[in-house]
Every structure is written in C-alpha cells, then in structure tokens.
Amino acid sequence: MNLKVRPLMRRCFSTSVNTGEQNLITWVRREGGRVGALDQQGSQEGGWGLRTTEAVKAGDTLISLPPHLILSLETSNPLLLALFDRVPEELWTVKLGLKLLSEQTRFQMSQWWPYIQNLPKRFTVPIFYTSEEIQALQYLPLTHQVHKRIQFLNEFVAEVKPAIVGQAPQPGQPFNNYQILPHALAWAATAASSRAFQVHREGGGSSLLPLVDMCNHSFTPTGRLLQHSSESQSLPVLEVVAEKDLEKGENVVLNYGPLSNDILLLDYGFVMPKNPNDRVELRYDDQLLHMACLVAKVNIDSFKDPTTSQLALLTRLNLHGPSSSQMVTLGGTELVEGRLLAAVRVMHAQDPMELLDVDLEALQTWNQSPPLGVLNERKTIRTLIGLGMLALASFPTEIEEDQSELVKGDISENHRLAIQFRMLKKRLLLDTIKGLKARDPT
Numbered sequence: 338m339n340l341k342v343r344p345l346m347r348r349c350f351s352t353s354v355n356t357g358e359q360n361l362i363t364w365v366r367r368e369g370g371r372v373g374a375l376d377q378q379g380s381q382e383g384g385w386g387l388r389t390t391e392a393v394k395a396g397d398t399l400i401s402l403p404p405h406l407i408l409s410l411e412t413s414n415p416l417l418l419a420l421f422d423r424v425p426e427e428l429w430t431v432k433l434g435l436k437l438l439s440e441q442t443r444f445q446m447s448q449w450w451p452y453i454q455n456l457p458k459r460f461t462v463p464i465f466y467t468s469e470e471i472q473a474l475q476y477l478p479l480t481h482q483v484h485k486r487i488q489f490l491n492e493f494v495a496e497v498k499p500a501i502v503g504q505a506p507q508p509g510q511p512f513n514n515y516q517i518l519p520h521a522l523a524w525a526a527t528a529a530s531s532r533a534f535q536v537h538r539e540g541g542g543s544s545l546l547p548l549v550d551m552c553n554h555s556f557t558p559t560g561r562l563l564q565h566s567s568e569s570q571s572l573p574v575l576e577v578v579a580e581k582d583l584e585k586g587e588n589v590v591l592n593y594g595p596l597s598n599d600i601l602l603l604d605y606g607f608v609m610p611k612n613p614n615d616r617v618e619l620r621y622d623d624q625l626l627h628m629a630c631l632v633a634k635v636n637i638d639s640f641k642d643p644t645t646s647q648l649a650l651l652t653r654l655n656l657h658g659p660s661s662s663q664m665v666t667l668g669g670t671e672l673v674e675g676r677l678l679a680a681v682r683v684m685h686a687q688d689p690m691e692l693l694d695v696d697l698e699a700l701q702t703w704n705q706s707p708p709l710g711v712l713n714e715r716k717t718i719r720t721l722i723g724l725g726m727l728a729l730a731s732f733p734t735e736i737e738e739d740q741s742e743l744v745k746g747d748i749s750e751n752h753r754l755a756i757q758f759r760m761l762k763k764r765l766l767l768d769t770i771k772g773l774k775a776r777d778p779t
C-alpha cells in the first residue's frame with residue numbers, strides 16, 4: 338500500500354484532546370447551540386462518547402445544533418468546486434474530506450477549528466492497514482473494496498496534484514497553499530465516512546455534525562437524530578433527542594443505520610458481533626454450485642447444463658444474462674438471499690413442465706410447504722449447506738486458529754480487528770449451515 342504515514346501538512350497537530358477551551362460542549366453552547374445534561378467521556382468502545390449527567394425523559398432534547406455549525410459541502414471556492422466535480426458521486430466521503438482539509442488548513446481562521454482539533458488523529462479503517470493486515474481479513478469482497486479505495490486516493494491525488502499542490506502561492510487555492518498528500522486525504526475522507534450523517538435538504542448531502550458525532554453506534558439506540566428545517570434549501574437545525582427515559586450516566590448512542598460489518602469496518606473501523614445486517618457475499622456461479630452439490634452429495638448435472646426454462650427463470654432472477662447481478666448472500670434471518678434460494682430450487686426441478694407457471698415470489702421465500710415438493714426442497718437445502726461449507730473452506734484458517742492468534746499478545750490493533758472480522762464471517766456461515774439443517778425436511 339502506498340499510503341505512507343507522513344506529516345499531515347507542513348505543520349504538526351496535537352494528538353490530545355484539550356478539555357479546556359476546545360471542549361466541544363462549551364464551544365457548541367458558545368455558538369448558540371443547546372446541550373442538555375451531557376458530558377464527553379472515554380467510552381468502552383474506545384475513543385470518546387457522550388453520557389448523561391442526570392436522568393432524562395424520553396423525547397427530551399440532548400443536543401440542538403445550530404445550522405451554521407454543520408460542516409457540509411457548501412463552498413463558494415471555485416477551485417474546490419472543480420475538485421468536487423472530479424470525484425465520483427459514490428465517493429462523497431472524498432468530497433467532504435476535501436472540504437474538511439480546506440477548513441483544517443485555515444487553522445484558527447476556520448470557524449470549525451475547535452471541532453477539527455478534536456477529531457481523532459488515527460483511524461482503524463483498513464485503508465490504513467499494512468498489506469499483511471489487509472490479508473488477515475481473509476475476505477475477498479472486503480479486500481477488493483479496500484484496494485479500490487486506496488487506488489482511487491493515490492490516483493486522485495496524483496491526477497489533481499497541479500491543482501492542489503500549490504508549488505507557488507496561488508490565490509484561492511483551497512488548501513491555503515499546503516500540499517495535500519494521499520495520506521492526508523485518506524485521513525479526511527475517513528473522518529467523513531466515520532462521522533458524517535445524512536442531512537435532509539434540497540440536493541441531499543452528508544455533513545459533519547460537531548458534537549452529535551461524539552455519539553457511538555448501537556442497534557438498540559438511546560438517542561435519535563431529528564432534523565427541523567423551515568425551507569428545503571437551508572441547512573436544518575439538528576437535534577439529538579432521548580429515545581427513551583435515560584438514567585444518569587447512560588451512554589447516548591445512535592443507530593448509524595442497517596450496516597453490515599463490511600461497511601462498519603471499511604467506513605468506521607469497527608465490527609459488531611451478532612450484527613443482524615451482516616452477510617457473506619459470493620458469486621452465483623454454475624461451477625461453484627456444482628461443487629456444492631458434490632460436497633453435499635446431491636446428484637445433479639443441471640448447474641452445468643441448464644434447460645431453456647431454467648435459464649429463463651435465472652434471467653428473471655437477474656442471475657443470468659449480460660447485465661445480471663450475480664452477487665448473492667448467505668446469512669441473516671432469511672439464511673440465504675431469496676434469488677439464490679429460488680435459483681437452486683429451479684435448478685433442482687425434476688420436471689421442466691413444473692417450471693412453466695411457477696410463482697417466482699414463492700420460490701424466493703421459505704414457505705410452509707416447499708414450492709417444488711419435498712424432494713426438491715431436500716436437495717436445495719443440502720446444496721445450500723454445501724455452498725456454506727465451501728464458503729467456509731475458502732478461509733485459510735479455522736475459527737480455533739483465529740482464536741489462538743487473538744490471544745497472542747504481539748499483534749497490532751488493526752490485525753486484531755481483521756481477525757475479529759473474519760471470525761464473525763465464519764460464525765455467520767456456521768449459523769447459516771445450522772439454520773439450513775434445521776429446515777431440512779428429512
């Protein structure tokens with residue numbers, strides 16, 4: 338990886354949080370915001386979190402953030418706007434990162450300076466991992482994303498260098514004539530990915546919300562983010578309200594959304610055990626499914642040689658054809674993605690005639706009575722179990738080995754996270770296999 342840790346700018350920043358004048362709560366209040374009975378505390382998740390300092394009633398406002406403290410993409414700098422145009426829409430974190438860097442390089446001149454000084458100096462997202470740590474993830478869909486992001490950041494910085502390096506002082510240069518290195522942009526884009534919230538206004542847009550972004554994540558949140566806006570174009574007033582009655586000393590945690598562990602690690606740098614949104618991705622592939630049949634000792638040739646009616650149904654499931662999407666998932670309460678379940682049922686159909694008027698919706702869900710009969714269901718379930726076993730076997734290590742690697746004291750924080758990530762994927766596959774076995778009609 339080419340994202341070397343180098344000084345962020347030509348000037349160094351302190352890595353400690355100054356609880357004096359830079360205290361975010363004091364700053365937000367001074368700026369006209371309202372902050373209820375809260376304080377900023379070291380959290381059990383690591384880093385900072387917010388906690389109540391007295392009992393609070395459900396619906397009470399804990400934070401009210403004035404619109405001018407929202408750090409959005411809004412800018413009148415034409416050079417910065419030109420840079421935004423060169424970033425693909427889906428990489429909004431890079432755009433917001435560029436805006437953050439443009440404020441950071443203004444130091445005390447930026448109205449967000451007290452906020453920027455409090456941002457973490459390091460992140461545990463995989464774009465900062467060594468190649469050994471990336472390899473330790475053992476999961477191709479994620480490592481692919483990591484490499485894609487690293488490559489984009491390196492290429493982007495190289496490509497726009499003349500615009501942002503500023504060898505000679507240039508009026509309007511968005512970074513105050515500071516040189517932006519790939520590592521600095523990676524830091525800023527990660528600050529954006531791990532801390533931004535979607536702000537509802539015309540044109541949409543994710544923005545950094547000082548202090549609100551001190552709230553950690555939970556799927557059982559104690560706080561909720563509300564947005565009030567009189568005009569659709571203007572930035573709203575943002576409020577964190579108590580989701581339920583809270584006692585003194587309770588953590589104020591928000592639900593960041595239905596995110597998988599892939600996204601949590603990639604964007605936020607942590608993973609959640611028992612994450613209801615986590616899945617294992619794999620490609621719907623005839624050969625792989627044929628192998629799954631062999632592993633599960635299910636006798637079938639149709640995965641290699643499908644009939645016309647089977648192919649027609651695979652096309653309707655968007656698993657066959659030039660613009661089809663062959664990425665399918667295992668895991669979760671549904672155990673397998675509906676399209677995959679339907680496809681395997683279709684491929685195990687004994688008689689092509691029974692596929693003529695088949696109900697595609699019914700094929701994609703677990704029903705009381707198997708839609709194509711008990712024998713078909715048995716073969717389908719066994720094939721899916723075989724697929725789960727193959728997915729499990731594609732990891733180079735077993736959970737027990739991961740466990741013993743974890744208890745070794747000499748691994749980095751990133752390496753530890755990578756091992757935890759892959760263990761959760763393996764547990765998810767084991768749970769899926771168990772769930773499928775319980776559905777076997779034999």
Ligand SMILES: C[S@@+](CC[C@H](N)C(=O)[O-])C[C@H]1O[C@@H](n2cnc3c(N)ncnc32)[C@H](O)[C@@H]1O
Nearest residue numbers: 382384385531532550551552553554605606607
């Ligand atoms: C919006 S910030 C929350 C405040 C942050 N803890 C801090 O110190 O500034 C999101 C980051 O907090 C951490 N975080 C939030 N929820 C977490 C959780 N449930 N488990 C572990 N880390 C969490 C992650 O580092 C994540 O990138």
